[in-house]
Amino acid sequence: MGVAVVIEDGSAVVGVLLALTGxxxxxxxxxxxxxxxxxxxxGLLLGASAVFLINRNRRHLLGxxxxxxxxxxxxxxxxxxxxxxxxxxxKVSQLGADAVRFKAEVTFDxxxxxxxxxxxxxxxxxxxxxxxxxxxxxxLVEFGGEVTDAIGDEIDRLEAELTEAAPxxxxxxxxxx
Numbered sequence: 001m002g003v004a005v006v007i008e009d010g011s012a013v014v015g016v017l018l019a020l021t022g023x024x025x026x027x028x029x030x031x032x033x034x035x036x037x038x039x040x041x042x043g044l045l046l047g048a049s050a051v052f053l054i055n056r057n058r059r060h061l062l063g064x065x066x067x068x069x070x071x072x073x074x075x076x077x078x079x080x081x082x083x084x085x086x087x088x089x090x091k092v093s094q095l096g097a098d099a100v101r102f103k104a105e106v107t108f109d110x111x112x113x114x115x116x117x118x119x120x121x122x123x124x125x126x127x128x129x130x131x132x133x134x135x136x137x138x139x140l141v142e143f144g145g146e147v148t149d150a151i152g153d154e155i156d157r158l159e160a161e162l163t164e165a166a167p168x169x170x171x172x173x174x175x176x177x
Contacts, residue, residue: 003056004053004056007049007052007053008049008053010049011045011046011049014045015042015045015046018038018041018042018045019038019039019042021034021038022034022035022036022037022038022039022041023035023038025038070092070100070166070168070169071092071102073165073166074092074102074162074165074166074169075087075090076165077158077161077162077165078104078106078158078162078174081154081158082109082112083108083109083112083113083116083154084106084107084108084109084158085107085108085109085112086106086107086177087104087105087106087107088104088105088106088107088177089103089104089105089177090102090103090104090105091103091104095170095171098168099168099170099171100166100168100169100170100171101169101170101171101172101173102162102166102169102171102172102173103172103173103174103175104173104174104175105175105176105177106155106158106174106175106176106177107176107177108151108154108176110147113147113150113151113154114147116150117143117146117147117150126139151176155174155176158174159172159173159174162174
């Protein structure tokens with residue numbers, strides 16, 4: 001805002017001085033071309049000011065691009081995880097000189113997650129407790145809770161790994177898809 005005010009006000013003051021000079025020279029010499037030349041100079045000054053402000057505001061509106069090596073390190077963390085089946089809707093934005101925001105939607109491999117969770121269970125003991133439909137329902141509800149907890153734990157682990165791989169990543173957001 002401060003730069004815009006200085007540029008706009010400075011252009012206005014210089015424009016008034018150019019107009020005054022052009023009118024004064026036209027009056028003194030009797031040649032109206034001085035007035036026209038001053039008008040053209042004012043137009044060029046205003047045009048240059050506008051182009052400068054447009055470029056400056058465009059950078060602020062679009063945001064600066066984060067370093068590509070930083071993005072590559074963060075993507076590598078997600079790609080090497082055996083539980084991540086697909087990565088989509090990745091958004092990375094530069095928040096400041098040394099701060100990056102990383103957001104990605106991740107599809108987890110449910111089969112791999114189930115294999116991992118089942119590997120931690122005593123399936124023989126679970127099988128022995130199955131005495132009917134109610135016992136099976138209880139077991140499946142319990143397993144569903146374990147799946148949800150495991151996805152949350154995996155998101156936390158990935159977010160921590162992303163922050164470790166790219167310390168400039170101040171805001172990391174992994175969303176399950």
